Amino acid sequence: MKRILPLLAVLGAWLAAASTTQAGEQPCGDISLEQLRKSAAEGSPAAQKDLADLLASGRCVREDDAEAVIWYRRSAEQNHHSAQYALGQMLAEGGGGPKNAVEGYMWIRLSAPKSDRHTREVLEKMAKSMSREDVLQAERNAVQWMRSHLENARPAPKK
16 A cells, blocks of 8 residues: 555646646646747747647647648748648648648748759659649749748838
């Protein structure tokens, strides 16, 4: 009995630490999930991407690909390159919703310059499973997104 009581105390402390504000969330080292969610909701692209990574992997939280796609998209729209790549992969594979090779290709294309060997290889592999028209549409969409992003990022002209 003397050996069991300390084990029960440790188990009780562990169970108490495992309870969190979000269902399915567990302690995650130094990461404060509450603070990460708050920063993501406030618009931090890095926090949005980090939260999406946790949701996609099921690390520290209940795995939820659909919510991961939402957070990857919010971060990707702010030109966070690794979020763009991750979003592209999820969309191309159908993670979190229906498979969308055209949009997936577009986001991966936006994630790195054409000179990046790994990205180029991924895009070439994707293109082999897509129609020529779909690849061209994805390239046009990427160019349109870049133009729109550059226009919105330019400072207002001085008067």
